[in-house]
Amino acid sequence: MTKKSKASNIQQIIARKKELSKGIDPSDISKGILTGDKQALSKAITLLESRKKTHIDSGQEILQQLLPYTGKSIRIGITGVPGVGKSTFIESFGNHLISLGHKVAVLAIDPSSEKSGGSILGDKTRMESLSVNENAFIRPTSSSGSLGGVSRKTHETMLLCEAAGFDVILIETVGVGQSETAVHQMTDFFLLLMLAGAGDELQGIKRGIMEMADALVITKADGDNKTKAKSAASAYKMAMHLFPPSLSGWVSKTAICSSIENSGIHEIWDIVEEYVKTTTSNNYFSSNRTNQREYWLREAFKSQLLQSYFDDPAWQKRFDDCLEDVKNGLLTPHAAADKLISFT
Numbered sequence: 001m002t003k004k005s006k007a008s009n010i011q012q013i014i015a016r017k018k019e020l021s022k023g024i025d026p027s028d029i030s031k032g033i034l035t036g037d038k039q040a041l042s043k044a045i046t047l048l049e050s051r052k053k054t055h056i057d058s059g060q061e062i063l064q065q066l067l068p069y070t071g072k073s074i075r076i077g078i079t080g081v082p083g084v085g086k087s088t089f090i091e092s093f094g095n096h097l098i099s100l101g102h103k104v105a106v107l108a109i110d111p112s113s114e115k116s117g118g119s120i121l122g123d124k125t126r127m128e129s130l131s132v133n134e135n136a137f138i139r140p141t142s143s144s145g146s147l148g149g150v151s152r153k154t155h156e157t158m159l160l161c162e163a164a165g166f167d168v169i170l171i172e173t174v175g176v177g178q179s180e181t182a183v184h185q186m187t188d189f190f191l192l193l194m195l196a197g198a199g200d201e202l203q204g205i206k207r208g209i210m211e212m213a214d215a216l217v218i219t220k221a222d223g224d225n226k227t228k229a230k231s232a233a234s235a236y237k238m239a240m241h242l243f244p245p246s247l248s249g250w251v252s253k254t255a256i257c258s259s260i261e262n263s264g265i266h267e268i269w270d271i272v273e274e275y276v277k278t279t280t281s282n283n284y285f286s287s288n289r290t291n292q293r294e295y296w297l298r299e300a301f302k303s304q305l306l307q308s309y310f311d312d313p314a315w316q317k318r319f320d321d322c323l324e325d326v327k328n329g330l331l332t333p334h335a336a337a338d339k340l341i342s343f344t
Contacts, residue, residue, distance in 0.1 A: 024047070024055070024058045026058050026061040026062045026065065027065070028040075029043055029044050029047075029062050030044075030062050030065040030066055030163075033062070033066060033160060033163050033164045034066070034069060034163060034164070036164055036165050037164075038137060038164075041137065041160055041161065041164045042139070044059060044062045044063075044160050045059075045139060045153075045157050045160060047059030047062065048060070048063070048153060048156050048157065048160075049141070049153055059156075062160075063156055063159060063160065066159070066160065066163035067159070069162070069163040070159040070162040070163050071159075071162060071289070072162055072167060073158075073161075073162045073166060073167045073168060073169050074167065074168050074169070074188055074189065074272065074276060075158065075169045075171065075186065075187040075188045075189070076168065076169065076170050076171065076187055076188070076189045076190075076191055076272065077171050077173070077180075077183040077184060077186075077187035077189070077190045077191065078090065078170055078171065078172050078173070078191045078193065079172070079173040079179075079180050079183065079190075079191075079192055079193070079209070080192060080193030080194060080219070081193075081194065081195060083195065084193045084194060084195050084219050084220075085193070085219045085220060085259060086172055086193060087127055087172075088259040088260070089193060089217075089219055089257070089259045090106055090127065090130070090170055090172060091127040091128075091129065091130045091259070092259040092262055092265050093170070093259075093265055093268065093269070094106060094127075094130045094133075094136055094170065095129060095130055095133070096262075096265045096266060096269065097168050097269065098130075098133055098135045098136060100269075102135070102167050102168045103135045103136070103137075103165055103166045103167055103168070104130075104135065104136050104137070104166060104168045104169075104170060105136070105137040105138075105139070105158075105161035105164075105166035105168070105169050105170070106127070106130070106136070106137070106138045106139070106170045106172065107139055107141060107154050107157055107158060107161070107169065107170070107171045107172070108139075108140050108141055108154070108171070108172050108173075109141060109151055109154045109171060109172070109173050109179050109182060109183055137161060137164070137166060139157060139161075141153050141154045141157060151179065151182035151183075151186070151299075152296070152299060152300065152303060154171060154182075154186070155186045155296055158171065158186060169187075171183050171186065171187055180209050180212065181212075184212050185292055185295045185296070186292060186296070188275075188276065188279075188285065188288070188289070189214050189215070189272050189275055189276070190212050190213050190214050190215075191213070191214065191215050191216075191217065191268070191272075192209065192210065192212075192213035192215070192216045192217070193216075193217050193218075193219050194216060194217070194218055194219070194232065194236065195218070195219065195220065195232075196218050196220070196221070196225060196228040196229040196231065196232035196233075210236075210239070210240065210243070211243050211244075213240075213252055214246075214248075214250060214252055214253070214275055215252060215253045215254070215255065215268065215271050215272075215275075216233075216236050216240065216252065216253075216254045216255075217254070217255050217256065217257055217264075217268060218230075218232045218233045218236075218254075218255070218256045218257070219256075219257060219258075219259065220258060220259075220260075221256035221257055221258045221263070221264065222258035222260055222261045222263070226256070226258075229256040230256060233254045233255065233256050234254075236254050237254040240252050240254070247284065248278075248279050248282075248284040248288070249278065249279070249282050249284060250275055250278055250279060250284075253271045255267055255268055255271065315340075315343060318340060318343050319340060322336040322339055322340055323336070
């Protein structure tokens with residue numbers, strides 16, 4: 001990320017905090033979101049991301065008011081190895097969707113964002129044409145040290161974007177890691193981007209992530225690399241057929257694309273539409289969303305329960321004492337956890 005983009009992001013954060021200090025009316029913000037007001041949408045997201053309880057409560061009130069207007073989008077998770085060109089692909093894909101009449105929101109989930117600032121903060125400056133399009137909304141999500149984690153905030157931001165009228169939500173992860181499972185639990189379609197010509201085509205990617213993928217796309221399929229991309233796509237196609245059948249009844253697809261040449265982009269959207277049609281007809285689409293809501297209830301309960309303990313000074317002192325014993329080799333982590341639970 002450049003110094004200029006970092007400074008711009010800091011200015012945006014300061015501006016959001018100043019806006020919040022002017023007073024909060026959840027009903028007014030909710031009404032603004034329903035009319036597609038991006039400023040109201042950003043304000044609501046900032047409230048949910050805040051560490052201040054009054055802000056969080058206001059954000060949750062807004063979300064509760066807007067809940068009946070959510071769920072009407074196609075949610076797509078996008079991940080890939082570093083250097084695969086996620087931001088370039090997302091811009092090309094997003095612009096294509098907008099040309100078809102869709103409204104597109106791009107969100108990021110990045111557990112490392114507390115340390116690094118999150119890659120999408122820089123990506124926003126690179127997605128120049130998409131970021132200025134009135135039918136697009138790009139938003140990074142910072143963990144801000146909350147126990148709930150960035151994934152919860154991304155999930156709630158997604159719901160707000162749906163209420164604001166965005167009918168395609170693209171949720172990006174910064175790479176291949178632990179965040180993919182969380183993204184899979186909040187999206188309908190999971191898209192894995194890969195590179196060709198990196199030696200053994202099956203290296204550098206976890207089998208579990210490949211099993212989650214509803215489509216695997218080889219990017220940068222242009223120029224001399226196009227032949228390599230086709231070969232890689234064939235190799236992945238054979239590998240993916242070795243995985244157990246999906247509960248969705250969907251057979252994962254492989255494709256190639258070039259974001260620079262804008263080739264293969266519309267075929268990827270065709271695959272997504274085919275997936276939605278298939279899973280809607282066999283009722284998997286709706287049952288999957290139901291299961292996801294149960295997952296996020298459990299995650300919210302665990303997060304809030306844990307936070308409630310750490311908000312208690314007496315319990316925090318006990319935790320620190322147990323932690324010291326674990327560090328000094330006097331207690332195993334499991335025994336320390338048992339001891340902490342006995343305090344409740």
